[in-house]
Amino acid sequence: QQQVKQSPQSLIVQKGGIPIINCAYENTAFDYFPWYQQFPGKGPALLIAIRPDVSEKKEGRFTISFNKSAKQFSLHIMDSQPGDSATYFCAASTSQNTGFQKLVFGTGTRLLVSP
Amino acid sequence: SQTIHQWPATLVQxxxxxxxxECTVEGTSNPNLYWYRQAAGRGLQLLFYSVGIGQISSEVPQNLSASRPQDRQFILSSKKLLLSDSGFYLCAWSVKVTYEQYFGPGTRLTVT
Incomplete structure (x- = not known):
């Protein structure tokens, strides 16, 4: 119940395409859903995050769509660029009113944007 | 602004x-601190977290230990490394009662 399932494992799109990465969860106590971007040899960087009280959030070319009833959320990258080639991780968390946030991560999606 | 440092960057043991x-955070006080391990081609596994000096919680029983001797310093240790300890170790911090976690640059550990 603590798992976050992420798909696909890898994805290749052409420049300008819209890659979509999907995640699903079971624990209805999760109340925070971030996406991280990781380049090889670097630490993950927080990209965008959403709370379950909204169905969509946009930041620049990155959009999170959230479906609370289906317990699914996805990342869309508009007008993808070769510089977006990286591994993307979804995650979920619940604070449980403790002031401590335990993130549960998906297994990652390796995205390649071809020129 | 806040910054997080990890060293060494690479290590062969x-x-x-x-x-x-070692992990240190600058520009914030009393952060939550975390140690994660990332195996090759896999997701991130939470190893330890700390909500304050001397307060350490372990998520996965293993060959490793953690300590927090100062407010913004978090140390990951082992007395005897195993081959299975190889991986990419990441430190992260967050402000209490917020959700965002920020990761450091990581340490690549290879046990030979």
Whole structure:
């Protein structure tokens, strides 16, 4: 119940395409859903995050769509660029009113944007 | 602004040797601190977290330990490394009662 399932494992799109990465969860106590971007040899960087009280959030070319009833959320990258080639991780968390946030991560999606 | 440092960046150690990885955070006080391990091509596994000096919680029983001797310093240690300890170790911090976690640059550990 603590798992976050992420798909696909890898994805290749052409420049300008819209890659979509999907995640699903079971624990209805999760109340925070971030996406991280990781380049090889670097630490993950927080990209965008959403709370379950909204169905969509946009930041620049990155959009999170959230479906609370289906317990699914996805990342869309508009007008993808070769510089977006990286591994993307979804995650979920619940604070449980403790002031401590335990993130549960998906297994990652390796995205390649071809020129 | 806040910054997080990890060192060393890379480390090659023989089996059975000790380990000490250090993480420090600047620009914030009383953060939550986390140690994660990332195996090759896999997701992130939470190893330890700390909500204050001397307060350490372990998520996965293993060959590693953690300590927090100062407010913004988090140390990952081992007395005797195993081959299975190889991986990419990441430190992260967050402000209490917020959700965002921010990761450091990581330490690549290879146990030979």
């Amino acid at each position: 023989p089996v059975g040797s000790p380990l000490s990885l």
